[in-house]
Amino acid sequence: MGFLGPYMESQWALANFTVQAECACICAFGTGSSVYAICVDGSFHKYVFTKDGNCNREAYDIFLDACEDDDL
Numbered sequence: 001m002g003f004l005g006p007y008m009e010s011q012w013a014l015a016n017f018t019v020q021a022e023c024a025c026i027c028a029f030g031t032g033s034s035v036y037a038i039c040v041d042g043s044f045h046k047y048v049f050t051k052d053g054n055c056n057r058e059a060y061d062i063f064l065d066a067c068e069d070d071d072l
Helices: none
Strands: 025-029 034-039 043-049 055-062
Antiparallel strands (some): 034 043, 043 055
């Protein structure tokens, strides 16, 4: 252990992903190198980061159907 301690001497990686800019989302880290984004439009996204910093969308689905009909 060095003078600054393990936190300051750790290695950091940077990777990013995007979802629709007009849509508010809640993001959470999953197991391994996965990130989940659940958006207010009902969409679900799962992204997986690779060791070289690339990000791939592994899953996408829509769980909420915003219909225009008044028949509920």
